[in-house]
Amino acid sequence: MGRIHAAQLRAAAGERAGAAADLAALWDEIGGEAGDPLHAVSLAHFLADLQDDPADELEWDRRALRAADGLTDERAREYHSSLAVRGFYPSLHLNLAADLVELGDPEAARHHLDRAEAGFADLPPGEYADMITGAVARLRAQL
Incomplete structure (x- = not known):
């Protein structure tokens, strides 16, 4: 999650392409949709915002929703107790x-x-x- 946050900061600083590349590499590293649902929902959610094509953004947002469907409260609370x-x-x-x-x-x-x-x-x-x-x-x- 620290690496995801670092990529978000990079995007906020105007480095969209670099941030997207960082997040896409993390997506591949976790195994995409088959990976940990907490990481998958976070990555897909943030990757969607970095897409230039609305159809690509929609596909990433759909991936985020599918990942959330596989996420449990217990796993989310491992990251933060309030989730x-x-x-x-x-x-x-x-x-x-x-x-x-x-x-x-x-x-x-x-x-x-x-x-x-x-x-x-x-x-x-x-x-x-x-x-x-x-x-x-x-x-x-x-x-």
Whole structure:
């Protein structure tokens, strides 16, 4: 997770291509979707944000969702005691909805917004929840 975080910092510093290369190498190192679900969901989630093609971003976001489906709370809590997998889903579905809007599929986007909203109660209160709920509201208004 430290190496994933370092790549995120690299992306935030404007080194998108280098960060994407670092994350893709880690993806291969863990065995991709067959690897540890915590690492897979994190890598796929962050790799999605570094894609230039919306279809590629959608595929990475789908990988993140599939990895979350294989992740247990126990494994997530090995990384941080406050984590619960159900709290990942609003963000994952929001990202899928945004991808689908970009790709011109508003019906599928609405489905994922519904799924994101269904998980709002699972978000820990605070800035993160406010960010996710606000982004869902903005995307829904856009649709």
